[in-house]
Amino acid sequence: MRPSEIAQLLAGADDAGLFSAADALTRENFGTEIYLRGVIEFSNHCVNNCRYCGLRRANRDVHRYRLSVDEIVSCTALARELSLGTVVVQSGDDYTYTREDIGRVVTGAKEQADVAVTLSLGDRPEADFLYWREIGADRYLLKIETFDEALYAKSRPGLALADRLDRVEALRKAGYEVGSGIITDLPGMTPDILASDLARLSALDLDMIAVGPFVPSPGTPYGDAPAGSVLTAFRAMAVLRLLNPLANIPSTSALNALRDGAREQGLTVGANVIMPSLTPETVGGDYAIYPGKNALRADAASRLAAVRAAIRRVGRTPSTAVGGSKRRRHG
Numbered sequence: 001m002r003p004s005e006i007a008q009l010l011a012g013a014d015d016a017g018l019f020s021a022a023d024a025l026t027r028e029n030f031g032t033e034i035y036l037r038g039v040i041e042f043s044n045h046c047v048n049n050c051r052y053c054g055l056r057r058a059n060r061d062v063h064r065y066r067l068s069v070d071e072i073v074s075c076t077a078l079a080r081e082l083s084l085g086t087v088v089v090q091s092g093d094d095y096t097y098t099r100e101d102i103g104r105v106v107t108g109a110k111e112q113a114d115v116a117v118t119l120s121l122g123d124r125p126e127a128d129f130l131y132w133r134e135i136g137a138d139r140y141l142l143k144i145e146t147f148d149e150a151l152y153a154k155s156r157p158g159l160a161l162a163d164r165l166d167r168v169e170a171l172r173k174a175g176y177e178v179g180s181g182i183i184t185d186l187p188g189m190t191p192d193i194l195a196s197d198l199a200r201l202s203a204l205d206l207d208m209i210a211v212g213p214f215v216p217s218p219g220t221p222y223g224d225a226p227a228g229s230v231l232t233a234f235r236a237m238a239v240l241r242l243l244n245p246l247a248n249i250p251s252t253s254a255l256n257a258l259r260d261g262a263r264e265q266g267l268t269v270g271a272n273v274i275m276p277s278l279t280p281e282t283v284g285g286d287y288a289i290y291p292g293k294n295a296l297r298a299d300a301a302s303r304l305a306a307v308r309a310a311i312r313r314v315g316r317t318p319s320t321a322v323g324g325s326k327r328r329r330h331g
């Protein structure tokens with residue numbers, strides 16, 4: 001698809017055609033199954049200062065927490081009890097946890113829960129990536145946020161796009177299933193930047209691709225910026241599905257933060273994955289990348305039951321499968 005065609009679709013040239021083509025392609029490759037990944041947000045500390053993110057170092061309004069290695073491993077066991085095949089072990093860029101600490105999480109999750117382990121820990125050294133992969137970590141998520149160099153530098157002060165791309169490459173070489181993604185309507189993002197971001201994201205040939213709308217977070221420089229558009233995010237997801245037929249594409253919780261029910265609706269425009277939070281009740285509300293993410297403080301089981309019901313509401317089937325990358329299996 002040419003960049004000009006992507007731009008037209010993002011502008012709403014043919015929403016009905018775009019959404020139904022993306023939906024048909026998703027069903028063709030995944031049937032009605034929706035893969036579930038249980039997310040464990042184990043620390044909301046971060047050394048970075050991304051201007052859009054509630055966890056940024058300079059945000060004094062956040063009550064910070066860290067879970068112990070044992071607590072994280074028990075969350076992975078909970079995932080297994082709740083019939084989830086995959087856990088996503090996620091934090092800000094928090095180097096308090098050593099390579100070995102995370103290693104114990106990976107081995108603990110494998111021994112106690114036998115789940116696929118996705119790590120989402122930000123910018124770690126390549127040696128860490130290799131170590132965790134060798135002891136059994138399956139996947140790694142490292143979002144790019146935008147491929148526009150100037151916008152990247154502005155949004156993520158002190159960090160460089162080239163370094164992030166190098167890390168994505170290092171993860172691939174280490175043998176992970178690699179996931180990445182962008183934020184639609186990030187302040188400063190133009191329609192042209194978004195069209196180009198979708199093309200470049202697809203060119204990375206990733207196993208998992210996430211696109212979520214910008215949600216303003218209090219206590220950040222963008223706290224008063226306008227929220228992203230759910231419709232733009234849907235169009236971006238649908239375009240990504242057309243460009244990446246076999247990739248796992250989640251419908252993000254950021255959608256629900258903007259409009260109740262938008263996350264399940266995302267399953268009808270190209271997404272085939274939902275990532276419910278398994279973070280313990282005592283800390284879940286503090287993992288505030290944006291408000292509302294963990295506002296529903298029901299226990300993990302009832303949260304999951306609600307997610308499964310939402311999936312069924314849009315005619316899909318909650319899967320208990322590990323849901324590995326089809327892209328890899330098909331070469």
Ligand code: SF4
Nearest residue numbers: 046048050053056092
């Ligand atoms: Fe830290 Fe990630 Fe938030 Fe940036 S986006 S401040 S790296 S948690």
